[in-house]
Amino acid sequence: MSGIISRLCAETELPRMVKVRQKFERDSITRDAIPAAINAELSLPRLGDPIRRDMRIAITCGSRGIANIAEIIRTLAAFVKSKGARPFVVPAMGSHGGATGPGQKALIEGYGVTEEFIGCPIVSGMETVVIGETEEGHSVRIDRNAAESDGIILTARIKPHTDFHGPYESGLMKMMTIGLGKREGADICHEAGFGRMARLVPLFGRCILKKAPIALGLAILENAYGETCKLAALRPDEIEAEEPLLLEEARGHLPLIPFAEADVLVIDRIGKDISGDGMDPNVTGASPCSPFVSGGLKSQRTVVLDLTQATHGAAVGIGAAHTITRRLFNKIDYEATYINVITARSLEFVRIPCILETDREAVQLALRTCTGIDRSKPRIIRIADSLHTETFWISEAMRAEGEKNPRITVESEPEPWAFNGEGNLW
Numbered sequence: 001m002s003g004i005i006s007r008l009c010a011e012t013e014l015p016r017m018v019k020v021r022q023k024f025e026r027d028s029i030t031r032d033a034i035p036a037a038i039n040a041e042l043s044l045p046r047l048g049d050p051i052r053r054d055m056r057i058a059i060t061c062g063s064r065g066i067a068n069i070a071e072i073i074r075t076l077a078a079f080v081k082s083k084g085a086r087p088f089v090v091p092a093m094g095s096h097g098g099a100t101g102p103g104q105k106a107l108i109e110g111y112g113v114t115e116e117f118i119g120c121p122i123v124s125g126m127e128t129v130v131i132g133e134t135e136e137g138h139s140v141r142i143d144r145n146a147a148e149s150d151g152i153i154l155t156a157r158i159k160p161h162t163d164f165h166g167p168y169e170s171g172l173m174k175m176m177t178i179g180l181g182k183r184e185g186a187d188i189c190h191e192a193g194f195g196r197m198a199r200l201v202p203l204f205g206r207c208i209l210k211k212a213p214i215a216l217g218l219a220i221l222e223n224a225y226g227e228t229c230k231l232a233a234l235r236p237d238e239i240e241a242e243e244p245l246l247l248e249e250a251r252g253h254l255p256l257i258p259f260a261e262a263d264v265l266v267i268d269r270i271g272k273d274i275s276g277d278g279m280d281p282n283v284t285g286a287s288p289c290s291p292f293v294s295g296g297l298k299s300q301r302t303v304v305l306d307l308t309q310a311t312h313g314a315a316v317g318i319g320a321a322h323t324i325t326r327r328l329f330n331k332i333d334y335e336a337t338y339i340n341v342i343t344a345r346s347l348e349f350v351r352i353p354c355i356l357e358t359d360r361e362a363v364q365l366a367l368r369t370c371t372g373i374d375r376s377k378p379r380i381i382r383i384a385d386s387l388h389t390e391t392f393w394i395s396e397a398m399r400a401e402g403e404k405n406p407r408i409t410v411e412s413e414p415e416p417w418a419f420n421g422e423g424n425l426w
Contacts, residue, residue: 009356009364015378015395016414022258022390022407024224029231031068035075038218041233042079050215053084055150057215058123058143061108062179063093065273065310065387066157066220067228070112076153076218077120087120089113090146092179094186095343096272096314098336101125110310128184132211138200140207141185142176151215152180154239158219158246160254162277163346164292166198167244170276172217172234173205180208183343190344194292202240209236219246224255226387254282255389257381258405259398261298263370266363266382268425270304270318271311272340277349278317279304280386287320289348297381300373301366305359305425307331308385316340319351322369323362327424329355358423 029037042048051057057080061073073089080087089108091097097104105124115122128141129148146152154172156179161169168174177200178186189200208214214236221230230249234242265285270278281287285296304321306328307313313333318324329352341350356362367378377397383389394402396414403410418425 005365006357006361008368009361012364012368014360014363014367014417015380015397016416017380017382017393017395018399018402018410018414019391019393019412020402021409021411023409024253024255024390026223026225026227028223028225028227028229031071034068034071034228034231035078037231038072038075038233039079041218041231044233047216047233047235048079048083050151051080051083051085055085057085057087057151057153058090058146058149059087059153060092060146060155060175060179061089061113062156062175063091063096063104063107063272064157064276065111067222067226070117072155072218072220072231073113074118076155077118080153081119085150088145088149089118089120089122090143090180091122091124092143092146092175094178094181095183095339099126099183099339099343107312126182128182132207134203134207136203138188138204140204140211141182141188142180142208142212143182146180147212149213151213153215154217156217156219158221158243158250160247160251160282161197162275162280162282162293163194163290164197165294166201167247168198168202168205169247171243171247172219172239173201173243176208176212176214177201177204183339186343193345206240209239219243221246221250221253223253225390226255229253255387256283257297257383257389257392258407259297259381259394259401262379262381262398263299263373264301264303264363264366264378264380265297265299266303266380267305267321267386268382268384269306269308270315270385271308272314272316273308273310274385274387275317277320278311278315279320281320283386283389284320289320289346299381300370303362303366304328305362312336314340316349318353319349321353323354323356323366325359325362326355326357358419359425360417360419360423363417
């Protein structure tokens with residue numbers, strides 16, 4: 001951008017930055033240990049009983065970038081085969097993947113969940129069937145292929161949701177309600193808005209548990225480093241009572257930014273593989289786009305510099321930013337972006353912020369437009385994304401505060417931003 005905007009940006013001097021590292025608890029299950037951990041869970045009494053010889057068993061796979069998901073799905077498929085049954089995988093992700101069967105299959109293949117690796121077919125379609133009604137009379141739909149199977153194994157990561165809080169957030173109940181519901185089922189549940197999701201997700205989930213052939217659920221928990229740290233197999237009759245307990249455990253694993261507030265938060269990348277909202281407001285802070293969540297960092301301005309490659313142009317979350325780059329803007333796939341927010345009734349998430357030509361100008365404009373701050377000591381935090389906050393950057397004025405936190409180690413002396421000749425960080 002040339003002219004007056006560039007001149008205004010250039011008037012804003014950016015502070016030197018300090019690289020820091022924070023330490024989280026790191027109990028984890030390595031990829032090589034995944035099969036043994038899952039099989040140990042599935043060997044518990046009665047867990048495998050619903051799966052018998054010659055049954056067709058559907059295994060759900062969602063759209064998020066879950067650690068070790070390909071190994072997890074392959075292990076479940078092998079378990080089903082060991083019982084003499086025939087597994088197949090159903091992408092269960094509402095309207096993600098462009099709301100098409102091929103798009104949803106391609107999405108999970110991008111995570112390594114291919115037919116060759118998992119050893120069973122992937123059956124991806126968008127057709128749903130009504131299996132019943134909620135206690136309040138809502139039609140409940142799930143994927144036809146799953147509904148017509150002899151049994152469904154649910155797989156889902158348990159974690160705090162980005163748009164609402166309640167006893168059931170992201171997890172097995174939501175996998176049934178939104179994931180298996182495909183676009184039509186998700187549309188029905190989202191119609192009331194995120195303010196009622198905490199009530200509707202278990203309402204729909206209980207109907208599915210009663211009416212659909214749910215065989216078992218596998219809950220996945222990750223630590224703050226995004227690594228598998230717990231696998232819990234649940235019988236259908238255990239899901240309703242156990243999932244809230246797992247959610248509270250997962251809440252303690254969030255990769256929170258260990259500062260209460262900042263003037264500007266700079267996020268290198270957002271994407272659907274990072275969070276349903278592109279960035280997790282439980283970490284980056286609530287915004288007008290996410291009015292039903294609380295917590296996370298409090299900042300006046302948010303800058304987003306790029307999209308992840310794995311988001312395939314879906315720019316959900318840019319509405320929570322104040323400035324973005326031309327690089328990001330040019331990558332947006334509007335079809336993939338809009339279908340998701342249309343289903344979720346959340347158009348705010350894709351509003352276009354101020355577009356700046358370079359990373360430098362995007363940060364400068366955000367800082368320039370902050371109000372009531374100490375301009376001689378601006379507070380800026382820069383993270384890679386809301387999943388990866390082990391190492392990040394803080395402005396020089398925040399160093400003393402960081403050094404008082406026993407979880408934080410300072411790893412560099414203050415240094416200028418590493419902009420290249422074009423004013424970008426990469």
